[in-house]
Amino acid sequence: MSSIKTCIEDTSASTTIGNLRVGPQSSLVLLLRALEMGIQPLPLEKEAGRNLPNGVRIGIPSGGDKVMPTYRPEDLFRLDARTVVVTGGLGSVGIGLARTLSYYGADVVLIDLLPSPSEETIEMLNTVASTHKREISYVSCDVTNEESVSDAFKRITSTAVSPIRGLVACAGLSGRCPAVDYPVDNFRKIMEINVTGIFLCARAIARIMHHQQLSGSIVMFASATFDSVLLTGPKGVDTCAYNTSKSAVLQLARSLAAEWGNDGEHPPIRVNTISPGYIMTPMTRPTFEEFPELRKIWQEGNMLGRMSTVDEHQSSVVFLLSDGSSYMTATDLRADAGHCSW
Numbered sequence: 001m002s003s004i005k006t007c008i009e010d011t012s013a014s015t016t017i018g019n020l021r022v023g024p025q026s027s028l029v030l031l032l033r034a035l036e037m038g039i040q041p042l043p044l045e046k047e048a049g050r051n052l053p054n055g056v057r058i059g060i061p062s063g064g065d066k067v068m069p070t071y072r073p074e075d076l077f078r079l080d081a082r083t084v085v086v087t088g089g090l091g092s093v094g095i096g097l098a099r100t101l102s103y104y105g106a107d108v109v110l111i112d113l114l115p116s117p118s119e120e121t122i123e124m125l126n127t128v129a130s131t132h133k134r135e136i137s138y139v140s141c142d143v144t145n146e147e148s149v150s151d152a153f154k155r156i157t158s159t160a161v162s163p164i165r166g167l168v169a170c171a172g173l174s175g176r177c178p179a180v181d182y183p184v185d186n187f188r189k190i191m192e193i194n195v196t197g198i199f200l201c202a203r204a205i206a207r208i209m210h211h212q213q214l215s216g217s218i219v220m221f222a223s224a225t226f227d228s229v230l231l232t233g234p235k236g237v238d239t240c241a242y243n244t245s246k247s248a249v250l251q252l253a254r255s256l257a258a259e260w261g262n263d264g265e266h267p268p269i270r271v272n273t274i275s276p277g278y279i280m281t282p283m284t285r286p287t288f289e290e291f292p293e294l295r296k297i298w299q300e301g302n303m304l305g306r307m308s309t310v311d312e313h314q315s316s317v318v319f320l321l322s323d324g325s326s327y328m329t330a331t332d333l334r335a336d337a338g339h340c341s342w
Contacts, residue, residue: 076324080105082216083135083164084321085156087111087143087201088171092281092310093221095121097168098136099128100314104322107135107162111152111201112171115140135161143171143197153204165216166321167205169198172221174242176287187241194245199252206260206269215267218256219320222249222273224336249273250332257330270329272320277336278307303338 084101088094089110098108110117110125117125117138129136137159141152157164173193175186202218209216223246250273257271278284278298284307288295299306316333319325334340 071323071326077318077322078105079166079318079321081162082166083107083109083156083160083162084166084168085109085111085153085164085201085205086168086170087141087197088169088221089138090114090117090121091170092283093170093279093313095125096310096314097170097317098125100318101321102128102132102134102136104318105132105134106166106321107160108137109156109160110136110138111141111143112138113140113142143201144192146200149197149200149204153201153208157208163212163214164205164208165214167201167216167218168221168317168321169201169219170221171197172245174239174283176239178238179240182238182240190241191245191248194242195248195252198249202252202256202271206256209269210266213267216269217321217325218253218269218271219317220249220253220271220273222246222253222275222332224275224277224334224340246275250275253332254330261329268329270320270325272325272328272330273332274313274316274320275332275334275336275340276308276313276316277302277339279313280307280309301339301342302336303342306337308335308337 079101082105084106086094086097086101086108089098090112094110094112098110101108116122125136125138137156139152139155142148171193173190175182175190177183177186198220202220205216205218208214223242253271253273256269260266260269260271262268278301295307313335316335320328320333
């Protein structure tokens, strides 16, 4: 039975919660997962160093023309035989992704700042992991601290039961304040979490993929705010740091996609962004209590006349992580109900 595990500060061990199977990443796990799905291993390519250990080829060019393999329709959006790391893992988006990614076959590692999830969250994730027969684990990490990120990914690598081939960066922070009064420390903190934190995690997972000669996909959460500063009245929405950080995420993704897509030495790593419109989360409710007029303005600011839910952005992440988007990189997938088109 699969269950959630919490990796603690001691990098040599992990805390077991419920029944837990921990083992080193191996080609056998990948092969068994593939055979469970009825996928037969493809013949080994002769390109040195561009195949997985057991000969199962996943998203790797073959031959001089670099034509990608053809996938069966039923496999296009499956995430079997891979581990996906989710930052901001204890937020509403991260928790939702743990459920959805497990359903589509991925083993999931949640990263967040808290030492451990709540007992309620642990119980829920244990149920999800058991239902889908996948591993869900949690690692405490400060994404703005280089050493903390390095240690976290070492722990993830040592305990992963399937190849680490995906990252979803949804850790983020906002802050509302007029620019002329914006404390520089607050501005820096938002940039550190929303930009530097994503870079550090993307770099860490890319190093793992390069070392293990694996292809993969990185999905970064940007925001529709990069393309539209929504006016809420005479004063506007004063979130200059947040808006700036999300614009930076877009350019970061494009830059990394250019570097890691075809470097001639490693299998490709695709890097894309998602720019959601306004999402109804526990974080937005206090804002509506303080500024009740915002809810109506945000709802009327798009073509569907409502805010989105967390669940409505899960499929976008699955798509960008999966082989169904194998020809997409350096691309922003906007899910804003037409907000930026008005």
